[in-house]
Amino acid sequence: MNNKKHTRYLSGYISYKNVSCRLTEYEDKVISDYCRDNNISKSLFLNCAAMYCIQNGISAEKLLECSINDSNFDYKELTKNEKHIQ
Numbered sequence: 001m002n003n004k005k006h007t008r009y010l011s012g013y014i015s016y017k018n019v020s021c022r023l024t025e026y027e028d029k030v031i032s033d034y035c036r037d038n039n040i041s042k043s044l045f046l047n048c049a050a051m052y053c054i055q056n057g058i059s060a061e062k063l064l065e066c067s068i069n070d071s072n073f074d075y076k077e078l079t080k081n082e083k084h085i086q
Contacts, residue, residue, distance in 0.1 A: 021046070 023031065035042050053063060 031042055031045065035045050038045075052058075
């Protein structure tokens with residue numbers, strides 16, 4: 001095996017990467033509460049939620065509408081700022 005990170009499953013080894021994301025305190029609380037109530041890790045939840053949105057053609061605009069709160073009410077400005085960061 002090479003020096004990438006792997007997880008051993010019954011069907012073999014799967015390589016994975018670490019990814020980080022920024023959350024507001026509100027988003028972190030909502031996601032943490034959901035994960036605790038449903039006995040799922042935040043990592044698995046965020047991964048599955050992202051894959052669900054991609055596979056079901058949910059637009060970025062619709063996603064951003066779901067996460068609007070007092071601290072990020074202007075999601076169009078947020079996406080503009082995200083594009084400059086990359």
